[in-house]
Amino acid sequence: MGRLKRNERIAAIVKILSDNPNRTFTLSYFSDLFQSAKSTISEDIVVTKQAMEKANLAKIETITGAAGGVRLIPTTTAEKNQKILTELCHRLKEKDRILPGGFLYMIDVLYSPHLIHSLGEVFACQFDYSEVDYVVTVETKGIPIALMVAKAMNLPxxxxxxxxxxxEGSTVSINYISGSSGKMQRMSLSRRAIKPKSKVILIDDFMKAGGTAKGMVDMMKEFDAEVVGMGVLIGTKEPEKKLVSDYIPLLILEDVNEEKGEIQIYPNQNLIL
Structure with missing residues (x-):
């Protein structure tokens, strides 16, 4: 790569950091990449930091010491959350999404890369994941959003x-009751997947009674792992008492009226105020 002008270097730094949130890059990395002195790179990073934080796009953190460097930490605001979640609610209120039994068709939302990327960052900003080792979900519909949360946190x-x-080799399996279907189901995980004493954050797409979430918590106990946070894309208003507590829903589903074709769903007020 030839030598770049300052504005070109800054644009490249923003691109690299944005593509790799929570990953630390050393000054030497950028110095070698752009064939520039570390002092020059430091000045570029100061400008990048000021611009990103002034526009409320992200936080740029510099780390001192031999293992130091710079990293981008996704951030959000109540205003940004409101825009993202309100737009999602408008989409989910479309009456043709209602399926027999009062379920919602959500596949197009869950597999929308741009939307799920944004939701992943909203989720990431709700937890302290500085000491977390893994993001955990259950197949299959929870995978896309959990993957974006893991990317934002830079975690497996x-x-x-x-x-x-x-x-997957030898596995651990447990049975649990699904809160939405009321049926007995099974979940399994390779014994090699999680190291003992790990800390995890659980992410799922939907919670009604909390049966699946409780199953995930019980599975983590089998691995002697600590659940430090739990998030779901949509949590139902009823039943009010779930099988798990201390979870963060992005949206609250109050009612699905099949006869009238009406869906009452709204953002979690704690995230937009």
Missing amino acids: LIILRHENKVT
Whole structure:
């Protein structure tokens, strides 16, 4: 790479940091990449930091010491949350999303890269993940959003599966009652997936009674892992008492009226005020 002008270096730094949130890059990395002195790179980073934080786009953190460097930490505001979550609610209120039994069709939302990326950052900003080791979800619909949360946090993603896979070796399996279907189901995880004494954050797409979430918590106990946070994309208003507590829903689903074709869903007020 040839030598770049300052504005070109700053643009490149923003691109690199934004593509790799919570990953630390040393000054030497940028110095070698741009063939510039570290002092020059430091000045570039100061400008980058000021611009990103002034526009409320992200936080740029500099780390001193031999292992230091610079990293981008995703941030959000109540205003940004309101815009993202309100837009999502408008989409989910479309009456043709209602499926027999009062369920909602959500596949197009869950597999929308731009939207899920934004929701992943909203989730990431709700937890202190400085000492967390893994993001954990259960297949299958929770995978896209959990993956974006893991990316924003720069953490590995662990997926609890409904069936054992021969490629995963020895597994641990537990049974649980799904809160939405009321049916007995099973989840399993490779014994190699999580190290003992790890700290995890659980992410899922939907919570009604909390049966699946409790199953995830119980599975973490089998690995002697500590659950330090739990988030769901949509939590139902009823039943008010779930099988788990201390979870953060992005949206609250109050009612689905099949006869009238009406869906009452709104953002979690704690995230937008």
